[in-house]
Amino acid sequence: MTKGVLKLPMYEKVVIYCLGKTTGDEFAEWVNKEVYAYDGKDEPVNFGFDLDSELERRDGICIDLAGMQVVWVRKRRDINGIAHEVGHAVINMGRDIGFNDMSTCSEFYCYAIGWLTEQIYKGKTDDFRQ
Numbered sequence: 001m002t003k004g005v006l007k008l009p010m011y012e013k014v015v016i017y018c019l020g021k022t023t024g025d026e027f028a029e030w031v032n033k034e035v036y037a038y039d040g041k042d043e044p045v046n047f048g049f050d051l052d053s054e055l056e057r058r059d060g061i062c063i064d065l066a067g068m069q070v071v072w073v074r075k076r077r078d079i080n081g082i083a084h085e086v087g088h089a090v091i092n093m094g095r096d097i098g099f100n101d102m103s104t105c106s107e108f109y110c111y112a113i114g115w116l117t118e119q120i121y122k123g124k125t126d127d128f129r130q
Helices: 024-039 051-057 079-097 106-121
Strands: 002-008 013-019 060-065 068-073
Touching: 002 024, 002 106, 013 024, 013 079, 013 106, 024 051, 024 068, 060 079, 068 079, 079 106
Parallel strands: 013 068
Antiparallel strands: 002 013, 060 068
């Protein structure tokens, strides 16, 4: 499994990602660890759905955790799946920043989708906790 945490340059938006098969418990444990490392909140994330069944029936998911994006794609080398889920994450981030009309801020969406897809595909991670 490939995992990482990225911070979108200039916008201070965080994406937690995981590529490869996993169980709901493993996924939840890892997400909780990363959320705690970033914001210091020591309370379990409430996903609001049955994580095991979602991970079983889908090829990817994007979860918006109060502005922090969590991206999971079943196949590690599935660049289309990564780009698809990153697209959801970027739409969420754009909304949070106030970019509600894609036609007036398409550069943000194109830049963010391209950069995040490339970083995740390459397995990059930021260590912004230093």
